[in-house]
Amino acid sequence: MNMSRSMRGAGISSVLAAQRAYAEARRERSKYGLMVPEAFVRGIRDLGYRSNGDAIAELIDNALQAFADRVDIVFGYDGTTSSKKPVQLAVIDNGHGMESDMIRMAVMWGGTHREDDRTGLGRYGYGLPCASVSLGRRFTVYSAVADGDMHAVTLDLDALAAGDYTDLHGEIVVPEAQRVDLPSFVADHIALAHPTGWHAGTVILIDKLDRLEWATTQGLRENLGRQFGVTYHKLRGEAALFVDNEFVEPIDPLFLTPDFHLHDLDSDLAQPLDPIRIEVRDPETASYRGAMTLRYAWLPPSFGSVDKERDAVGLNANPRFAILKDYHGIVFSRNGRLIDVQTRTPWTSFINNDRYIKVEIEFSATLDEAFGVTTSKQQVTVSTFIWDLLREAGLPKAIEQLRAKVKDAKLARRLAAFSPKPGERLLSERAMCGIAGLGGAEREHQYDLGLRVSPYRLQFETLPGHPFFRVDRNSGARTLHINTAHRFYEDLYQAPPTTAEFRSALEILLFCYGDVLLDAGEGAKGTLFGQVHLWSRRLEQALGMMASHLIASDDEDVGPLE
Template identity: 65%
Template structure:
């Protein structure tokens, strides 16, 4: 292929490709001309940039919401809530407007517009807290929906808001007469009804200052139901922010996020006292490291270690933690499997592959956390979204010197011998999932009494909808406590049977249903039922 100069002085492909190439070049020149007239050529084309950024960065909605929680924690909030608004357009069970609401210091109106912009930050390159790039707020919001609004109020001030709507952006509505994209400045605002109602309930003394980020036009939501979101987030945030829980109380859909130490070494954290099993720690190791990219700042790395007894994730300690015999700790063992990285007290990544070893399933029972200060960001290869590390050779070297590989082997040895010991004590097991036994126990009805089979529901003759049957003692007020409990056992037993015989989405739907029941029953005070339900916690 030949290359030659066109009359315009541009290098293009030779004879065979000249038309195609020239067409492209002409189109390119036209486009550049237009953009030049529009925006004096900045570093990015705003529409393209925003659309691109929606798809890079956040691994999931959970990580995106965490970015907003980070901001609220950094704004000295005592409390931050994920609140859901519903317009019923999708389904009443699926939110259409998730909002992160805090009671922090808020933002002055002139900061609001900057907070909405990429790169707008008052803490550029700050290493003391969680944010430093000025990308978190807008990137996380557009990774979920096509429109977001930031509403804020400083103490003694008024409510102001800014909105970015990607459909309006695409339609050129933000372009001024010179053709530049100019975001509108903050305007006095009123809150949506669901947020007003939430604020009234949550801050009876008044909400004096804070920030609210509402996301709408949710086209990138990976959740199916509010219940699913809540269960997932309460656990995820419980771990992510367990060291910061004292600073800011996080709530998801009015449920308090309780701190979960993934090493199970903190007595105040969830699941520490779940049963008699305890995590065993090794001594914590602290090391100091210099980051050549941030001279003058010495960084700190702390290594925490623990190993867990083999029955740690099991309900019935004589059987393995599989299926319904897995307790509430088990999902944490599974999800936080490998080296857990924590930056300035906030968990940001877990890696099961390190230069000298790979964590296999059995290694779920060894726990290692690498806590580092943000002054070492470059060395840990922290990404702008703070969800990943890409550890440099220098840091791996420092960790090796600090004895990490040896400690991992030591922990593996402890787990191995605990397992051998357990095997020599325990006998052969049947029914490894425990499903059979649990369902038998649940649907058992004493045989000396005739079984009354009054159906729990009737079908409406016209609409064919199901409704609770007034003939059933459970609904007509005649049920004794024993009858109630028996009916619930049978019902829960059926749901568990269904759950265990289905897979994937269906299974998790059944599990959500059980969690729902568990909540309702706890509130109504029927005490033995939650205990049964507890066994489904997988």
């Protein structure tokens, strides 16, 4: 059932009643004061979040719990004509909103009527103020309930330090909510995003931005969009997310969900193992505490590449590669919301080669203590109890099985690279073509790009008494001829222990030396070709001597040890 739809209508009145009761109960006890003086707020800023995205995610969590079905992250430029870098950031939702007393509470650390709630995404009441001050030195909470006026409360850290929030008794007091109008850029965006009317909701406006990680609007938009696409991919039935007017496409970090972004970017598809559900029970009473679901996937070794014959390096990395890199390890999700990725377990650690195996552990919020969930929902500290359950459920074996599948796929890919299909070039020929332009402008005329042949070709010939290789120019290509009558061919190039990879390396070695021969000046060319003849005779003798030693050692008997 869709949570936002099921709670709208009559359900929202009960939520507002809970807010009202909470604010009334706390009014006298708290006197609307902050928990501690301004040093607390400065310390909270320095505790920080892993990224801007993690901070803003706290505000998105609040919007989802307010049953919003649309959440917008909007950038403001304070009336300037430049849109290169925002100076304001607003998170806008169309949830149930807050009454004025609750807005005042929401600015406080720990001010939430959902304290210790295990059914949603938040339970501490720290997210809104912590996230806001981690991005900027001032934030304002605007909110309105259905058929109500817009009210707002502002907390400015500079004003706090100047004593503007300190009353006659020396206590720091959050000001009362005031009736206000929304900033023009927020109001304009709401008019476009909600053409039939914005009847209730909340806006968190953060300005005096001094901790943005990305220097441009484009960088901020792209990185936030990618992160939120992954973080909330399981909750996309609850609300649509937009960053700077762009819809955030959901991204499954295991790439297993059809129709999600990047799932079928190309013919490479994620391969799943069967998921496992684990019930968690109290070890003493056997009472049910919650559940975990394990999902597994392995990815083809070319999954992150544009050109499938090459690794995902530099410009050859496709849009999937950023997800492989950022979500490398075991993914932990709580109530459908991704909160952490860890590369270490008690029995193994994930290395770079493990980017192509994917493991997700989804758990319910009732298991927060067992997973050591932090107040900012950025990290888990998995208890020994949980690790033991995961081990019993076969997680270590599953990880090794995923690794084995990727290893087999890499081996198959390697073998395919050394065994070209009819009409395809050899790996060594392709490798040399890749460096064909590195020799300088004086060689560029030697390669006719209109030719169907490769600039480098390998051929075989049988010429007893001749050098083990020679090179020439033929039809615009540089051709390497390997002499099958020389010991080099049988004892080294085609010897039983020689792998296809080593054979390709030998071809590249001779191609490179051949370039030196062909590019040498006329005066030096004769000397170099003469050295090849001497090298070939010496090599023939040495390989023959090596072969005789090997035959002699095979014939030797080894008696019993005394």
